[in-house]
Amino acid sequence: MSFYWAEAEIGGGLVPDELTSQVNPHLSCMKGTESRNGCRCVALGGEIGQATACTMYEKRPSPCREFEYSGYLGIANPDCDKARAHHGLAPLPIIYVAPAA
Ligand code: SF4
Incomplete structure (x- = not known):
């Protein structure tokens, strides 16, 4: 990085x-x-x-x-998933959260 x-x-x-x-x-x-x-x-x-x-x-x-963390605005980030997997963690859930207006 x-x-x-x-x-x-x-x-x-x-x-x-x-x-x-x-x-x-x-x-x-x-x-x-x-x-x-x-x-x-x-x-x-x-x-x-x-x-x-x-x-x-x-x-x-x-x-x-x-x-962006995986799941931000409902979009997966494979790099986030990979980093979490490196530490034995499951991917974050994909949950859509609307941005603030
Ligand atoms: S802790 Fe994470 S966000 Fe903060 S400087 Fe290090 S890599 Fe960047």
Whole structure:
């Protein structure tokens, strides 16, 4: 899960520098997500399978802002399902919730 390096504070963005790792000269990622296997973002608080939340939600990078949980607006997200399966969790139910007017 990488993003343009300038989304971090050092580039004028919001993402705290100390929570990022450099992927290459152009991209950074959240610490803990450098590997595809066994990754857990350093900013994820709580216990997976019980209750979790992003501890820097207002400062999260663009990939996190663009990622919808499976079931949002009645649309499945296979990437969400895959991430949950990685932790032994079933896909979320698909329930349509109308957006606020
Ligand atoms: S939403 Fe927050 S906890 Fe989840 S990957 Fe993004 S920064 Fe990490």
